[in-house]
Amino acid sequence: xxxxxxxxxYYHQGNQRFHVLHDISIEIDRGELVAIIGxxxxxxxxxxxxxxxxxxxxxxxYFYQDHPIHDYTRKQFSGLRNQxxxxxxxxxKLLRESTVADNVALPLLYxxxxxxxxxxxxxxxxxxxxLAGYEQQLPKNMSGGQQQRVSIARAISTxxxxxxxxxxxxxxxxxxxxxxxxxxxSLNQNExxxxxxxxxxxxxxxxxERVIKIIDGRVISDSxxxxxxxxx
Amino acid sequence: MQVIELFKTAIQSLKANKKRSFLTIIGIMxxxxxxxxxxxxxxxxxxxxxxxxxxxxxxxxxxxxxxFYPDNLTSSTYGFTQTEVDNIKTQFGGEIKRVQxxxxxxxxxTQAQIGDTTKRTNVSLLKKPTNKxxxxxxxxFTKNNLTAGQASALMSDKVAKKQYGTAQNALGTTVTxxxxxxxIIGVYKAQGQYTGDGNQNPYGADIxxxxxxxxxxxxxxxxxTLKLTLSQGVNASHISRKVAKxxxxxxxxxxxxxxxxxxxxxxxxxxxxxxxxxxTFISFIAAISLFIAGIGVMNMMYISVSERTQEIGxxxxxxxxxxxxxxxxxxxAVILTVTGGLLGFIGGAGLAHLLAPLLSNAIGGAGIHIHxxxxxxxxxxxxxxxAAVGLIFGILPARQAxxxxxxxxxx
Ligand SMILES: Nc1ncnc2c1ncn2[C@@H]1O[C@H](COP(=O)(O)OP(=O)(O)OP(=O)(O)O)[C@@H](O)[C@H]1O
Ligand SMILES: [Mg+2]
Numbered sequence: 235x236x237x238x239x240x241x242x243x244y245y246h247q248g249n250q251r252f253h254v255l256h257d258i259s260i261e262i263d264r265g266e267l268v269a270i271i272g273x274x275x276x277x278x279x280x281x282x283x284x285x286x287x288x289x290x291x292x293x294x295x296y297f298y299q300d301h302p303i304h305d306y307t308r309k310q311f312s313g314l315r316n317q318x319x320x321x322x323x324x325x326x327k328l329l330r331e332s333t334v335a336d337n338v339a340l341p342l343l344y345x346x347x348x349x350x351x352x353x354x355x356x357x358x359x360x361x362x363x364x365l366a367g368y369e370q371q372l373p374k375n376m377s378g379g380q381q382q383r384v385s386i387a388r389a390i391s392t393x394x395x396x397x398x399x400x401x402x403x404x405x406x407x408x409x410x411x412x413x414x415x416x417x418x419x420s421l422n423q424n425e426x427x428x429x430x431x432x433x434x435x436x437x438x439x440x441x442x443e444r445v446i447k448i449i450d451g452r453v454i455s456d457s458x459x460x461x462x463x464x465x466x
Numbered sequence: 467m468q469v470i471e472l473f474k475t476a477i478q479s480l481k482a483n484k485k486r487s488f489l490t491i492i493g494i495m496x497x498x499x500x501x502x503x504x505x506x507x508x509x510x511x512x513x514x515x516x517x518x519x520x521x522x523x524x525x526x527x528x529x530x531x532x533x534f535y536p537d538n539l540t541s542s543t544y545g546f547t548q549t550e551v552d553n554i555k556t557q558f559g560g561e562i563k564r565v566q567x568x569x570x571x572x573x574x575x576t577q578a579q580i581g582d583t584t585k586r587t588n589v590s591l592l593k594k595p596t597n598k599x600x601x602x603x604x605x606x607f608t609k610n611n612l613t614a615g616q617a618s619a620l621m622s623d624k625v626a627k628k629q630y631g632t633a634q635n636a637l638g639t640t641v642t643x644x645x646x647x648x649x650i651i652g653v654y655k656a657q658g659q660y661t662g663d664g665n666q667n668p669y670g671a672d673i674x675x676x677x678x679x680x681x682x683x684x685x686x687x688x689x690x691t692l693k694l695t696l697s698q699g700v701n702a703s704h705i706s707r708k709v710a711k712x713x714x715x716x717x718x719x720x721x722x723x724x725x726x727x728x729x730x731x732x733x734x735x736x737x738x739x740x741x742x743x744x745x746t747f748i749s750f751i752a753a754i755s756l757f758i759a760g761i762g763v764m765n766m767m768y769i770s771v772s773e774r775t776q777e778i779g780x781x782x783x784x785x786x787x788x789x790x791x792x793x794x795x796x797x798x799a800v801i802l803t804v805t806g807g808l809l810g811f812i813g814g815a816g817l818a819h820l821l822a823p824l825l826s827n828a829i830g831g832a833g834i835h836i837h838x839x840x841x842x843x844x845x846x847x848x849x850x851x852x853a854a855v856g857l858i859f860g861i862l863p864a865r866q867a868x869x870x871x872x873x874x875x876x877x
Contacts, residue, residue: 279877283873283876288783288872288873288876289872289873308788309787309788309789312782312785312786312787312788312790313785313787315783315784315785316784316785317785321783321784323876327776327779327780327783327876328780329777329780331482332478340780340781340784341784341785343468343471343475344781344784344785344786344787344790345785346468348468348471349471388784392785
């Protein structure tokens, strides 16, 4: 589904060029549950942003299904994001002054749905993440774990092909982390949703079927490649 | 995203920041209200002037007047007689529908026989009872007196005292004017011959008689004002000028005075163009205040954009296009300014209606009533201008919002 080949990424600071990602080549298939781990500053967020169509400024080729993402413009990204990806962030990124229902409805609104169609879907996904009946709550009155569930509900509301999660449990205690992790696993197993997450937490990483380790912008190990090599 | 959702979202965001939205609206409101009030009063004045002095273009015809001004104010020569009317009819028959000597009703100078003396007397004709005179003795006219053809008259106390010694004595006496003998039924306090603003005061006459009897129901056969009725569409001013020229050469009284056509239309055109210069000038000043209000809108939108960076990032991440974001902020700006514009329109219209009567009083003419005139154009102007201000001053902040770098926001 996702095919990255020789991805290089540079950040420009003044006239200095900072090489963040070095020749990254990864393939991810439908239905995988992938963890990307690595030290702070190694380039995990940078990579996951490219995979999630948030960043169009990179070198190399990126095919998503049959779309040549490397040729797409910022404008084309919006639709692609809306239809294909769900995002979960470490700090939830909810509209704190809007109700839970409005937050979850947001991607559906941008997909062109009317509020009538949206209501049922919102209740459905809230139910799925264990927040049935929370529609009219405000996120600022909810716990971190609950807020993260809202953001997961928002991420899955448009039936995306894959989820991108940047340290989804980074701001949660270990017990809540596990609840969120269970939610991801059930989405992956029951709905077949592809999930790519960045994490620092070894407990979280070890529950993922595939772990990619990055150091200084290079892939230094990939459990799937390891399996393949072992199989050969 | 559906358009209705765009508006709902915008209104929600504006509500979230009520105080700031309110202040921005006020700014626009004041600017628009000023423009509408000024235009409303200006239009009102112009309209009033046309109604009062124009060629009265109504029901398919227009009327003009030619006046005769005698050199000697006390002379009894009239500028127009029936012969003149007939002459003008033959001369200009094709262009003028009707020629009429205006019935004079105020302060006619005529011979009257009061008691046993006959002398020159000022007589005014009344169509309706009046309360503008104060009775000293006897009764005032009733509606019946005036319409039923009763030969009754009122006399001023000055004449009464001179002739009969007291006001009381005059009651029941008779006065004969123009072959009709009237009974004096009341005596009123004498007034000046001119009103405060220099017009003739009909109640300054020596004797008041019913209009219906004086002219024996016929139109006047002599007088100092000629009324021309012309078809709609012809150049009334031009024709009237020609008639006046003809009269200056051939008029029977051309040596005792002058015939003048006062071209009110021309004066009015000039007046209204002067008015429009003034309104344009004041509107220009109002436009500056709108410009300042516009800067206020822009300022508020920029603050809003920078405060809501996170929101913009979230919206972009879940699939909003930059165009969606731009529209959202633009719609917010336009909602603010149009709300201000509509409130300003209402306020301005109210203000104009409030100020117009005060203005009439200030001008002082009892006959002049200035009504503010708020046109559909004024409404469209308020709506259009405020929407334009929103668009013009909203576009830059909105574009800034749309062009924010998503990666930078989400870090
Ligand atoms: N917008 C940017 N401009 C310049 N440098 C950047 C930018 N974003 C990231 N970097 C740099 O690129 C490197 C990789 O950053 P990135 O956020 O991908 O790391 P990360 O692996 O996600 O780290 P962490 O685990 O702390 O989140 C870091 O050294 C960072 O300072
Ligand atoms: Mg990171």
